[in-house]
Amino acid sequence: MSSYRIQGATADWEVVIGLEVHAQVISNAKLFSGASTEFGAEPNAQVSLVDAAMPGMLPTINGECVRQAVRTGLALGAQINKFSVFDRKNYFYADLPQGYQISQFKHPVVGEGTVTLDLESGTTKEVGVERIHLEQDAGKSMHDQHPQFTYVDLNRSGVALMEIVSMPDMRSPDEAGAYLTKLRTILRYIGSCDGNMEQGSMRADVNVSVRKPGDALGTRCEIKNVNSIRFVRQAIEVEARRQVDIIEAGGTIDQETRLFDPVKAETRSMRSKEEAHDYRYFPDPDLLPLEFDDAFIEAARESLPELPDDKKARFMEALGLNDYNASVLVAENESSDYFETLVAALAKATGKSPTDIAVKASNWLTGDLFGALNKASKPITESPVSAEQGADLLALVEDGTISGRIAKDVFEIMFETGKDAGTIVEEKGLKQVSDTGEIEKIIDEIIAANPGQLEQYRAGKDKLLGFFVGQVMKATQGKANPGVVNKLLKPKLDG
Amino acid sequence: MSNIDKATVAKIARLARIKIDEEKLEPMAGELNNILGWVEQLAEVNTDNIEPMSSVVDAKLRWREDTVNDGDKADSVLKNAPNAEFGFYAVPKVIE
Numbered sequence: 001m002s003s004y005r006i007q008g009a010t011a012d013w014e015v016v017i018g019l020e021v022h023a024q025v026i027s028n029a030k031l032f033s034g035a036s037t038e039f040g041a042e043p044n045a046q047v048s049l050v051d052a053a054m055p056g057m058l059p060t061i062n063g064e065c066v067r068q069a070v071r072t073g074l075a076l077g078a079q080i081n082k083f084s085v086f087d088r089k090n091y092f093y094a095d096l097p098q099g100y101q102i103s104q105f106k107h108p109v110v111g112e113g114t115v116t117l118d119l120e121s122g123t124t125k126e127v128g129v130e131r132i133h134l135e136q137d138a139g140k141s142m143h144d145q146h147p148q149f150t151y152v153d154l155n156r157s158g159v160a161l162m163e164i165v166s167m168p169d170m171r172s173p174d175e176a177g178a179y180l181t182k183l184r185t186i187l188r189y190i191g192s193c194d195g196n197m198e199q200g201s202m203r204a205d206v207n208v209s210v211r212k213p214g215d216a217l218g219t220r221c222e223i224k225n226v227n228s229i230r231f232v233r234q235a236i237e238v239e240a241r242r243q244v245d246i247i248e249a250g251g252t253i254d255q256e257t258r259l260f261d262p263v264k265a266e267t268r269s270m271r272s273k274e275e276a277h278d279y280r281y282f283p284d285p286d287l288l289p290l291e292f293d294d295a296f297i298e299a300a301r302e303s304l305p306e307l308p309d310d311k312k313a314r315f316m317e318a319l320g321l322n323d324y325n326a327s328v329l330v331a332e333n334e335s336s337d338y339f340e341t342l343v344a345a346l347a348k349a350t351g352k353s354p355t356d357i358a359v360k361a362s363n364w365l366t367g368d369l370f371g372a373l374n375k376a377s378k379p380i381t382e383s384p385v386s387a388e389q390g391a392d393l394l395a396l397v398e399d400g401t402i403s404g405r406i407a408k409d410v411f412e413i414m415f416e417t418g419k420d421a422g423t424i425v426e427e428k429g430l431k432q433v434s435d436t437g438e439i440e441k442i443i444d445e446i447i448a449a450n451p452g453q454l455e456q457y458r459a460g461k462d463k464l465l466g467f468f469v470g471q472v473m474k475a476t477q478g479k480a481n482p483g484v485v486n487k488l489l490k491p492k493l494d495g
Numbered sequence: 496m497s498n499i500d501k502a503t504v505a506k507i508a509r510l511a512r513i514k515i516d517e518e519k520l521e522p523m524a525g526e527l528n529n530i531l532g533w534v535e536q537l538a539e540v541n542t543d544n545i546e547p548m549s550s551v552v553d554a555k556l557r558w559r560e561d562t563v564n565d566g567d568k569a570d571s572v573l574k575n576a577p578n579a580e581f582g583f584y585a586v587p588k589v590i591e
Binding site for chain 2: 027036043046052060061063065066085094141145150151152153278280283287288291
């Protein structure tokens with residue numbers, strides 16, 4: 001249970017959150033026409049006469065969009081409806097040439113499912129999904145290009161969206177953020193939506209209400225079109241606070257649509273849309289019901305990759321990773337792909353089993369590589385060090401060619417230059433010295449040069465062992481094998 | 496029996512962006528009530544255990560392949576627009 005509370009003057013208030021996520025379906029063509037969905041084309045270049053709602057044009061469903069919605073439903077463990085219906089949602093706006101949006105109202109293609117949130121406390125929480133339906137996106141209006149006119153581009157008009165509606169199961173901004181993060185991860189894994197909130201291919205309407213814990217649900221307000229996870233969290237905070245202040249001052253909440261202004265950090269009523277909620281849905285007479293059979297569903301199921309939760313469990317159980325490393329690696333498909341290539345290459349190079357080297361590989365990846373990528377603001381797909389190169393580096397540590405300390409230096413050079421680890425070690429002469437004769441010689445020299453410390457050590461100051469180890473490492477520029485140094489040094493010091 | 500009053504007619508007209516003069520609202524309400532009353536005769540038929548009919552012909556929804564075979568016709572699309580600039584429709588300013 002979330003303990004997030006809004007502190008009011010009279011009581012502590014619980015916030016109740018539900019999210020409607022609009023996710024643009026990945027497909028080549030639009031939901032009901034053969035025009036392209038590609039981002040960034042010239043205005044109105046990707047518009048068919050269907051998208052422009054010319055008289056007499058008829059919509060024809062794109063099977064791929066149906067398949068993607070079904071795959072998404074399956075990935076959320078949801079009920080798939082073999083019979084669903086397209087309805088007209090009627091409203092007027094300049095970027096909606098039909099005067100209605102083709103959507104699904106009473107009979108959506110996907111029914112109830114679940115998203116499992118990974119919370120920062122390390123616990124999980126299940127949030128219900130009420131439904132997923134397919135619908136058309138609208139065009140794009142630009143209000144700031146001309147003093148008298150609004151410019152309308154219909155390239156987005158008719159692109160397929162999945163509206164993923166959650167149950168009001170979230171109780172804090174953190175949970176809402178975790179829901180969006182997890183949903184985005186799943187959509188990206190299965191390739192049904194690119195999850196890019198900046199480009200608008202994923203956006204959220206946020207339903208917020210407040211109540212005293214244990215009370216019935218309060219009246220909710222819907223905050224429209226919030227386009228980043230950070231803004232969703234902020235919008236919830238300020239909206240919950242606004243509602244608490246109104247109720248505590250003796251007022252009531254009007255159920256209404258609001259806009260979040262991130263600059264002023266406030267939500268504002270969209271009064272102009274007061275009547276917009278009267279959508280007068282009715283079944284679209286241009287479209288027969290959407291029907292498919294079990295074979296279609298099974299084919300969609302078989303096309304799904306391993307899902308993030310399953311992959312995380314496998315990383316923990318089969319490879320022995322800890323919860324944190326496993327979570328970090330599965331968050332992006334690209335990271336887990338890199339990790340799996342790394343482990344396979346390292347296992348091959350060392351002849352060890354994946355379970356023996358996976359933890360080391362994950363520590364290096366989530367620590368050294370992610371740290372360096374982060375600093376360089378690069379995604380893992382643009383890493384200057386490939387998974388194979390990373391495996392070579394780790395293999396050199398495994399077989400004792402270089403020490404772990406030296407490996408960090410080698411990695412830095414690899415990251416800068418893209419060179420292979422072996423080459424760098426060779427060029428800079430960084431090979432670890434394990435030759436006992438050579439190390440013994442150095443130890444003798446150091447003991448001879450530090451009679452004072454030797455005396456103190458022998459008088460019982462054990463800690464000085466570290467001093468001697470440090471001197472040996474310094475004399476060998478870190479290249480001495482620490483294991484060998486320890487083994488040789490102690491008997492000599494003890495005399 | 497449904498009953499459409501003057502206020503309902505005015506509301507529907509506004510939602511449909513149809514202008515109806517004040518003095519026409521009352522007669523229109525009467526006409527709509529007549530139509531609805533006529534349609535409601537259908538309610539007399541017993542439809543228990545009968546599947547809703549979605550088409551008068553035995554047809555299935557036709558699906559299309561996910562191929563791009565349309566678009567690239569901005570000129571045609573904009574041809575009937577009262578005003579177009581720089582490839583955009585130019586409409587009276589709409590601001591929230």
